[in-house]
Amino acid sequence: MDIGLLAVGAGLAVGITALGTGYAQGRIGSAGVGAMAEKPELMGRIILLVAIPETMVILGFAVAAMILLLLGGGAGG
């Protein structure tokens, strides 16, 4: 398979999941900061909530790595 297409695929895998993560973290973060203004002791919980969507981009990274390692290796990249 063309190495360029593989690279685009890997980029999309990370990029789209990063957009999703960013959107979710933005929403959670803004609500979290609002909550923290009222209750500063919630900081740990809010870090946790903000960090949860990161799994998406990490899985995107895993898919990108698999595309490059498993398919890219076969294409001679």
Next chain:
Amino acid sequence: MIVPMTRLQIVGHKRDLDATLRALQELACVQLVDAPNIHATLRPYASGAEHAEMETLSYLQARLDALLALLPAQPVESEQPFADVLPASPEQTLATRLQADLDAHAAALETLAQQRQALRNDADVLPNYAATLTKLSRLTPALTELSDYETVALLINRRYAAVVDLLAEEMRAIAGERSLLVSDQVDADNIGALLVFPRAVAAPMQALLGRAQVSQVSLPDSLRNVPFRDALDHIQQRLKSIPDELAVIDARLAEAARQHRSRWLAARQALVRRLEQLRVRNHLGETEHTFVLVGWTPQRDLPKTLAYLDQHLPDSALVAQELPPASAEIHAAPVLMESRALTRPYEFFLRLFSLPQYGSFDPTTLMALFMPLFFGIMLGDVGYSLVLLAISLYGLRRFPVGTGLHDIFRFLLMGSVWGVIWGFVFGEFLGSLGHDWFGMQAWWRERSDPEALAPLLLFTIGLGAVHVTLGLALGVWQAWRARQSQHLWERGGMLVGLIGLFLLAAVATRRLPAGWMTPSLAVVIVGLVLLIRGLGPIGALMAPVELLGVVGNVLSYLRLAAIGLASVYLAMVGNTMAGRVGSLWVGVLIAALFHALNIALGAFSPTIHALRLHYVEFFSKFYEPGGEPFAPYGAGHS
């Protein structure tokens, strides 16, 4: 470590209540709980006279705080108790003495404070008046001083210049020839106008100005009776005299602070202590002649507490004894954590999340092992780690033990040490600079090498597998210890299912012979069955999802590689850009900027991700949050 707690019960005659509460306040190692909830036959302690005293003392505390706020802060000369600083006759209570003390000095202090506030207001406001009057000053020589006439000054934007002629016309209609309007441009944007008219027509003139909606230049209250043309001189004289007057008032306040502040601070402390003694009565139970007090105390402090009560209340009829909690009540115990220096920072991170329930597993030791390790793997650069090490050492000296920042720097110190080790493992010093300049070789793999990606990812997944499995094993142990069968099935099922999946993965990657396929599948199925048993009616639906969630948790440790790769590539970009600009100094500047950014990210991002791996992936397998922090009665003032 979660300090073992026990319950203390004290039963005594009501006449000994005050002395008992004073003694416990001194000890500051008992957290009181509602005694009537423990002994259903007791009625809640009814505080009648104490309630009135509490109201009086609260009022006095508010008054005292207000007066202390007026006084400039000064070092406290002595920490003598209020009673020693202000001798009084024995029949006077704290409240009456303090009331008399405050009454004697409050009025003078409040007057001084009001005068100072008025002076400060003038110092803030008068320059604005002066600026406006300076603009109008060219018009004032046209005025003559007439006793029955009133002068009004206006500032009108140039765009509304036509208003001046209209006003002149209307004013003549109201006051006839006995009025005067002079106007001129006072600055680039405004026209100033002075209107002089007889006092007799002041009312219709004010109505006219109101209708015209023009902004009048009104003089401050202190200059109300000063003629308009003299106002500017008055203001300037006043502004000159304000600093001297302020200095006099400040000196008097400083003198008052020297005389009263340490005494009032001592009084405040006595008030707060007494108020605490009164408020804590809400937790007590009573019978006709006795009070009953129950509280949690660390087991190790119980003998000390009993001995102290014996020694300080020798003539009282107190019965103080341990009231061992039933197994169902032990989870309500407050949590007091006590860690060694190595694990203390992780108490801080645990508090950020939530304290563990009393009787559950305290994960600070495991956090002390894994958190800096994860941090080091992500950072993995000798140069960055040495810089962070130096910053951490400075931070540890700068911030005292017990503060959150001290704990964070201690964690960074441990993380940096791991960062140096992993820096050698990956052969990184400021990215690829160590390799390029000093021929530094990786002990294992260079992360920037594409060939290293697969082993690095596998290594982080392996680390995740170990961490998550450990979490599940702890969860199983905890559920078994607490006899929570549902949790036991659930966590046991996840653990068995996960082990089955590891075996399947090993077979798929030919690390185990193909003959292991069937037993591995069987282990997964056994895990799913256990999970279904633990999850209840919806188990069949949720069990595969839960098991997949655990796999997701393991994959989440890929971030250890991902964050590290981002850091190493950023360092390489900085080094490459710096090498290509052609100028040594510009190159050094670019490299310094990139590496400074990378160090800042390298301190922040791995900390957050190491925390997240613990909070989300690790704790969700065994941790029981929701512990109530131990807050002993009297601790705030000991």
